Amino acid sequence: VHALQSAGTARKVVGVLAVVSSIVLWIHISLTPPDPDRVAWREAGEWILVQVGPNREIISNRERLVFYAQGVQAPLSAFTDKGPLSRPMAIDAEYEGGKALLLKLHSLRLKPDKQFRSISVYLPRPGY
Numbered sequence: 001v002h003a004l005q006s007a008g009t010a011r012k013v014v015g016v017l018a019v020v021s022s023i024v025l026w027i028h029i030s031l032t033p034p035d036p037d038r039v040a041w042r043e044a045g046e047w048i049l050v051q052v053g054p055n056r057e058i059i060s061n062r063e064r065l066v067f068y069a070q071g072v073q074a075p076l077s078a079f080t081d082k083g084p085l086s087r088p089m090a091i092d093a094e095y096e097g098g099k100a101l102l103l104k105l106h107s108l109r110l111k112p113d114k115q116f117r118s119i120s121v122y123l124p125r126p127g128y
Contacts, residue, residue, distance in 0.1 A: 037094075038064075040117040044090055045069040047114060051123055052088050059089040061096045065119065076101050081108055089122040 003015030045068025048058065054070035059078050066073040069090070076097050079089065081104065091098045091105075102120060112120035 037117060040119055041065040042068050044114070044116040044119045044121055047116070048088055048090060048121060048123075051113075057087050059087055060091065061098050062090065062092045062119070065090050065092075079104075085110070085122060085125040088124060090119055091122075092119050094118045 001015075003011040003018070006012065006015075041062055041064050045065045048056075048065075048069040048071070052069075056069070056071045057074050058066050058069055058071040059074045059076060060066050061076050063073055069088075071088075074087065076091065078087075079101060091101055093099050093102055098118075105120075105122070110122060110125075113123045114121045
């Protein structure tokens with residue numbers, strides 16, 4: 001505003017360029033679709049929250065997903081195949097060790113309760 005009100009032409013040009021570039025940037029951002037992977041993190045986290053409630057320990061390799069589930073993150077190494085699946089799990093196959101754990105779960109004949117793009121969600125089971 002100060003640049004537009006000044007007497008100098010150069011300052012007015014800079015002020016106009018700042019306003020126009022801000023409008024163009026806002027239009028570009030508003031028309032850009034959201035990242036589908038981030039949407040999947042949110043949907044998976046919210047679905048887990050509805051299914052098991054808040055403040056649960058969740059085995060996951062995606063911290064943001066656990067945030068949306070209002071849970072406490074446990075690393076993938078917390079999963080043991082010795083007993084029942086006692087904690088919810090949300091595994092992103094495209095991130096840190098996700099494929100290996102999914103192959104292990106598949107070999108145990110466990111199927112995900114819900115799939116969100118590359119994220120497989122397993123709810124607690126009394127025994128398998």
